Amino acid sequence: MKARLLDTGLHADRPFRVKLVDEYYLNSPFHFHDTCEMVLIEEGYGKRIVGDHIDDFDKGDLVLMGPNLPHIWQNDNMFFQKKKDHRVKATVLYFAPSMVLNLVAGTEAAREVDMLFTKACRGLLIKNDTHRVLLSRLREISIAEGLKKVSILLDIIDLLCHSADYDYLASDGYKNALTTKDAGRFNDVYQFLITNFHREIALDEIAGVAKMSPTAFCRYFKDRTQKSFVGFLHEIRISHACKLLRQDDLSIMNIALESGYNNLVNFNKCFKGITSLSPSEYRKNLRNK
Template identity: 25%
Template structure:
């Protein structure tokens, strides 16, 4: 099975695929597919890697993933513990605008929706203040069939197309054209860094995972991710720090810093602000204010 290129099974009598998943953890490998994917995280937390960027996700989040956008929902390490009783639960909607829906999106009345789809190849996260209405429409699609399901699907697209100031998940205007071999190698590198982020990791350690010299690895990694090794590692660590800070269950910011692989609070504060454009305390204040507004 190819790690990157997936084919979503499409029933002969369906143009919109609704898939409910309940698993011990998310599928752990970087992959992509021709179908647009809308995923509602009903239960679970971890890190979403979309092309060359990463985002902390938690229960209630909804993500739109464009055509052939490489991605992986990586469950938190605790989900892989042999004693873990945790599980993830998602509701997913898949559709291919170049498949059976192709002629539908050529209708002049659907022009605005088609333009919206073409402009969202890099994906987005549904803003928190709109997740309730979007998830409600996704449930209507799940619970209906035939013409009713298609009508609810069109209503969902209309609803999503009205959202303002959507931030792209990927900074690339077009998804990267990875080969299967490159996809496996990049996925292995991502998995290693995301599992070892809280420990000292050297360039030599990661280069060994890719079976490269450090110099060759630096060129390869920058070409395929637009990140240096250090910048990617810092983003992983800051992403994990953001999850811990937003959970609110920590002794001190210094403890969070050390638990995320930083060896000094000064360096943590500097890197945190360079990645998030906020200090750790400003981030916490901003997060809980946004939660209060969404509620």
């Protein structure tokens, strides 16, 4: 499965569309395209990569992405067993930025819309009141027809233009430096890491996935992502640990082991280096909230 500049099915006569997903697991590879995309996860969980950002996703995850922002949502391993009690449901909204900008051209809204799309090039995780309102709007747009569908889309854009209920995902100044060939190679690497992060991964092994020598792979990974491979692997593991810390029945040691660390001192050091908190402090904050 190779990543590519994905065809979203949009064209001059179809400048936006809604896709409803109901599958055993999400099957799109690491990819990018020249349209905006909003993804609502209604059922399912796993890990998502947006630009240079990695995190866990769960039911209710809602993200807006601008054009040419590489991304992948990959479910946890158990979804690939195709059991009836593990399915994924999602609503995906694709729309061409040019269509929206043409509709508001010459109005005061044009600048606001253009600014929104610029922000979305880093990926926006929608939350709080805006999240709650958009859940309703996405249900409405999935069944609406004709001008009503366009009206709801513009309502969604207007709401986002005037909202501060979001967190940026990709880092400040992030630019997609990947070619289609690069994205295909990173698809293989990312899927391997997401599947195997919980165990020891030798540099020779991951370099083999990329079909490169270890030295060339480290240089290539750092050049394309501005991160070291080891640093990125720690981000995957600590992201997983953060999810497990929400479960009170798991000890810190068990969480460390399930996240790929067999040494508690090393786990605590890596966790604090990424989150600025110790695992116990992070869990305490969760309980307080």
